[in-house]
Amino acid sequence: MDLDHSPEVAAFRAEARAWLREHVPDAALPSLETEQGFAAHREWEAELHAGRWSAVSWPEEYGGRGADIERWLVFEEEYWAAGAPGRVSQNGISLLAPTLFDHATPGQRARVLPSMASGEVIWAQAWSEPESGSDLASLRSRAERTEGGWLLSGQKTWSSRAAFADRAFGIFRSDPDAAKPHHGLTYLMFDLRAPGVTVRPIGRLDGKPAFAELFLDRVFVPDEDVIGEPGQGWRIAMSTTGNERGLTLRSPGRFLATAARLAALWRERGDPADTALRDRVADAVVGARAYELFTWAGATRFAAGGEIGAESSLNKVFWSQYDIALHETALDLLGPDAELAQGPWAEPWVFSLAGPIYAGTNEIQRDIIAERLLGLPKGRR
Amino acid sequence: MRFLPTGEQSDFARTLRSLLGAAEVPATVRAWAAGDHGPGLALWSRLAGTGLCALAAPEAYEGLGPLPVELALAFVELGRAGVAGPAVETAATVVLLGELARRGEEAPAKRFLPGLLTGDSLATLTLPGGSPYALDADAAEWCFAVRGAGDTATAAEAGPAPDAGAGDTAAAAAASGVAASGSGSARTRALAPDAAPDAGELWLVPGGGERLASLDPARGLFLPGAGGEPLAAGPAVSAAAGVAARWARLLTAAQCLGVGEALLARTVEYVKQRTQFGVPVGSFQAVKHRLADTLLDLEFARPLLWAAALSLSDGDVAAAKLTAGEAAYAAARTALQLHGAVGYTEELDLSLWLRRARPLRDAWGGPSQCRAEVVRSLPAPSGLPQTTATRRVTT
Numbered sequence: 094m095d096l097d098h099s100p101e102v103a104a105f106r107a108e109a110r111a112w113l114r115e116h117v118p119d120a121a122l123p124s125l126e127t128e129q130g131f132a133a134h135r136e137w138e139a140e141l142h143a144g145r146w147s148a149v150s151w152p153e154e155y156g157g158r159g160a161d162i163e164r165w166l167v168f169e170e171e172y173w174a175a176g177a178p179g180r181v182s183q184n185g186i187s188l189l190a191p192t193l194f195d196h197a198t199p200g201q202r203a204r205v206l207p208s209m210a211s212g213e214v215i216w217a218q219a220w221s222e223p224e225s226g227s228d229l230a231s232l233r234s235r236a237e238r239t240e241g242g243w244l245l246s247g248q249k250t251w252s253s254r255a256a257f258a259d260r261a262f263g264i265f266r267s268d269p270d271a272a273k274p275h276h277g278l279t280y281l282m283f284d285l286r287a288p289g290v291t292v293r294p295i296g297r298l299d300g301k302p303a304f305a306e307l308f309l310d311r312v313f314v315p316d317e318d319v320i321g322e323p324g325q326g327w328r329i330a331m332s333t334t335g336n337e338r339g340l341t342l343r344s345p346g347r348f349l350a351t352a353a354r355l356a357a358l359w360r361e362r363g364d365p366a367d368t369a370l371r372d373r374v375a376d377a378v379v380g381a382r383a384y385e386l387f388t389w390a391g392a393t394r395f396a397a398g399g400e401i402g403a404e405s406s407l408n409k410v411f412w413s414q415y416d417i418a419l420h421e422t423a424l425d426l427l428g429p430d431a432e433l434a435q436g437p438w439a440e441p442w443v444f445s446l447a448g449p450i451y452a453g454t455n456e457i458q459r460d461i462i463a464e465r466l467l468g469l470p471k472g473r474r
Numbered sequence: 475m476r477f478l479p480t481g482e483q484s485d486f487a488r489t490l491r492s493l494l495g496a497a498e499v500p501a502t503v504r505a506w507a508a509g510d511h512g513p514g515l516a517l518w519s520r521l522a523g524t525g526l527c528a529l530a531a532p533e534a535y536e537g538l539g540p541l542p543v544e545l546a547l548a549f550v551e552l553g554r555a556g557v558a559g560p561a562v563e564t565a566a567t568v569v570l571l572g573e574l575a576r577r578g579e580e581a582p583a584k585r586f587l588p589g590l591l592t593g594d595s596l597a598t599l600t601l602p603g604g605s606p607y608a609l610d611a612d613a614a615e616w617c618f619a620v621r622g623a624g625d626t627a628t629a630a631e632a633g634p635a636p637d638a639g640a641g642d643t644a645a646a647a648a649a650s651g652v653a654a655s656g657s658g659s660a661r662t663r664a665l666a667p668d669a670a671p672d673a674g675e676l677w678l679v680p681g682g683g684e685r686l687a688s689l690d691p692a693r694g695l696f697l698p699g700a701g702g703e704p705l706a707a708g709p710a711v712s713a714a715a716g717v718a719a720r721w722a723r724l725l726t727a728a729q730c731l732g733v734g735e736a737l738l739a740r741t742v743e744y745v746k747q748r749t750q751f752g753v754p755v756g757s758f759q760a761v762k763h764r765l766a767d768t769l770l771d772l773e774f775a776r777p778l779l780w781a782a783a784l785s786l787s788d789g790d791v792a793a794a795k796l797t798a799g800e801a802a803y804a805a806a807r808t809a810l811q812l813h814g815a816v817g818y819t820e821e822l823d824l825s826l827w828l829r830r831a832r833p834l835r836d837a838w839g840g841p842s843q844c845r846a847e848v849v850r851s852l853p854a855p856s857g858l859p860q861t862t863a864t865r866r867v868t869t
Contacts, residue, residue: 094477094480094483094543095784096475096477096785097475356852368846371846371849372845375844375846375848376845378793378848379778379848382781383775383777386477386777386780386781387773390777392475392477393476397478404773407769407770411770411774456759456763458766459759459762459766459767460759463756463762463763463766466766466769467738467742467762467766467769468742469745469746469761469765470746470756471757472757472759
């Protein structure tokens, strides 16, 4: 057992660190949940891409570096420690791309991945519907067969980034007569500016349009934008949720960097006599370390050919709870300044509050943990 | 980078698990609590036969180590099985004696290590900054105490036995030619090497005395008597005591993890079988979610334990102890709640782990002490990129 990186990985880290030191903007970009900020973050994606750092885990032919999971985690540590901007193309790079690598045709990969890597096309997700949240398989938006493709109709909601994004991906009911709700679903990609698409931005708690509703009225999608076999959408969508995605949705590097900033804030503003607050700083430091180490263990298992599976639910509950506690501690350290909406911890705190809800609510994750990891009997939700 | 136990390490843990699984440990624990140490000592002898104690000792003294990862994995198994006795204290003593020998003080190692490695003898000890109570001194062959200069009176001052006065201890120290000077309270001192005074003294002390009952009936607490036999003194003792304290904290964290795992496993089995309203209570979300949180706490404590065993750094060891200790106690609370009234009985074997969790959480560094250590161990501010202090990060 060890936690040592090889000289090659250390060299990779040094290269990433040097590039980031040279290129990370001195001043923070405007919030990516605003039109101006979205554009600024898109430009940053182009700069990352020019340095071949936008999708390090992808094969080189698509603009990546073929980095294994260890290098990807090292890159993330360096990325967030350098104070680099949030990733506006995250939905595409960490949710859609792994699905494409597993299930798409070479032609689809060649068509979709390069513009995703460069930030030219920003992807939004289209999973939830007004009546289908945790019970996603009950979704009702339809894909109807037509000449040369499919016609999408229905309503999607809570679509992150969709207010300013270019394209979206999601699953649709293509066979309403299928025996089970999980059957008869098809995974498709579509243009958010296609005829028949109406995007209605939704203001999140702080008013920024971080997500949107999508109204679809017979939106044409060519066959070439169907991923995998029609009717296999559920299996395809779920196949990557438990594996790499469990490791990569939130990297430890992000929390290690934020915990380091919290420790700096404690030194700067903390009252040494306030041991209650000091203890919460300690918990934040320990939590980041725990998440880092848990991830290295998972990465070791994954690199050895193991499955991550339901363990990704442990991961998700942990970081989403941890993220809130971390930001609450920072706000408490700020005292009266915590209330300032422009403060460096304000928007990240608002964002952290969504963590236990998105990517599968923590209630559903705990059901998965209890049923699949502990073997408890299924019951009514 | 390969952050998982190796095949050999896992095999060793499995060997211990199967040995302990067949050993009817609960009966030995109940006997131990009733003052019959025979079955527990016999079990300890068998455990030592697997090389358990040798893992803490250097090769120069017929040891196999020191191998903290292997020992930590082993102590998870001791915790899971609920083994009673001063196991952590014995291992920490082996470490202490090995460290002393490495620093040139070989006599104590030559005298005590052979008996400890074979499992013929158990040891217990107190260290500066730790609890004043020696665990299970009545069952241990030897009771050691490291006293900082001027600390000779601390145990008696801190404890509830006023008759073992400071004057006696100081007089005994003076009579034996070991200087007792300076002042300081063990309670305010960190359980860490750099905080221990340079003039530590290792004593073989009389362990006999009144047995103070613990909240865990299988733990007996003893205030070491005054005086005794001085074994070594000087900076080597202080440094070795610091190392031994870190190992004690690490191995207690490992035991906590095992205790938590045992509590979780027993509770999962119970809620699958116990039915109410015509269904297993384990099918209710309120029950499932508590158990999911218990597993979460334990699974995130585990890698902290491994990393602490790898680095043995103050910060990592404190983080592991804090997390594993809190996880074990939370597991005990959940186990009790989900068992309902039957969990509140001493008759159910579950009680052996329920009552162990809280004292272990506090032994060799409670949560408050560990959190303070974590903050103390933070890297210097210069290690942080300046720009990140005010940068905004979203998404």
